[in-house]
Amino acid sequence: MTSQHQEQAAARGLLRAVSQSIGYDVAAVWGRAIAAVPRARFLPDRVWLLHGDAYDVCDRRDAPERWLASAYADAPVVTQINDGREPDDPADAWPSCSASAPSIVIAMLDALDLTAGTRVLEIGTGTGWNAALLAHRLGDANVVTVEVDPALAARARSTLASLGYAPTVVCGDGRLGWAPGQAYDRVVATCSVRRIPPAWIAQTRTGGTILAPWDSPWICGGLVQLTVGDDGSAAGRYSPDSAFMLMRTQRPDLLLFRDVVHDDHQPTESVTTLDPWSVADAGVETQFALGLRLGDLWYAWHHDPEVDGVATRLWVATTDGTSWAAVDWDGTEDAGRYTVWQHGPRRPWDEVEAAYQWWLDNGRPGPCRFGLTVRPDGEHRAWLDTTTNSWPLR
Incomplete structure (x- = not known):
């Protein structure tokens, strides 16, 4: 079997795995996108795979079958450690960029409820695969993606171009969004946040959606989906089953x-x-x-x-x-x-x-009973069941 045939077979297997994970068949529009923009093309030759409590290096040249299997597994793949500076001791490695599990990628894309002409701002380009899926679905002109790491931004831009895609790739601080492209219908983050940056709300049209993985100092996990109001506020609910790396500019420096x-x-x-x-x-x-x-x-x-x-x-x-x-x-x-x-x-x-x-x-509530309101002055208020039962986030 040729490499191309192997890749096509692996992509079909990935679609089956994703459908099983999310509990429904992957929509045809996303199936076509995954076939057009193979995940493997967006991974570097050198990746890191979780093995127990540590990360093992997997190099495509030394272990091509393991590398390809990781590219088409429904699991995250670490594509950068320690912000691109490999430590002397492998035990000190920590992930700073990854290709997210395809099932969470598809689930988030579904949650965005995209239609023809929808304008999307993505925060956290990473490998560029998610931006490619968006560009395939919506067209280059409707997709802006922002990446803080210059090396990652350059690599993603090059990979996208090699497959014929040219969304706007901005190297900059994702907290600031990208004002020249506003107003967006959707803002989606591929990194977790502890606060919704004001620029995301300001650059989203009234009635538009912000979808972001959530992080608190106590636990990283969950998604928050907010609708932007005409008064500059944003409100919505949480859902479970998501864990992403924290936005670099919101990382704590505390030992x-x-x-x-x-x-x-x-x-x-x-x-x-x-x-x-x-x-x-x-x-x-x-x-x-x-x-x-x-x-x-x-x-x-x-x-x-x-x-x-x-x-x-x-x-x-x-x-x-x-x-x-x-x-x-x-x-x-x-x-x-x-x-x-x-x-x-x-x-x-x-x-x-x-x-x-x-x-x-309060009956041991899970994530789905909680919500978040970001007021026009920037105050974040969490709430249980209804907005009337709220408290300020500290």
């Missing part, structure tokens, strides 16, 4: 033992009966709700912290680094009681307990 916890801190001691595993590394329903209620709190596990009588410690801290809590488990099975240490003007563990109780009292 626990560099910026938060210091030797001279004198924390207060208390006891809790709330199992720390009930709120951290818990199910998506729990953590998504906590992320919206807690706003600016994040957590980190510390196993075997070399503290007498402590087997595992859960750290919780504010994103400004001014307050922290540590919840200690002594290793006893079914302990029931955990020592809590808290420092700073806020008491983060108290806030976690209150948020968890709120979640229980």
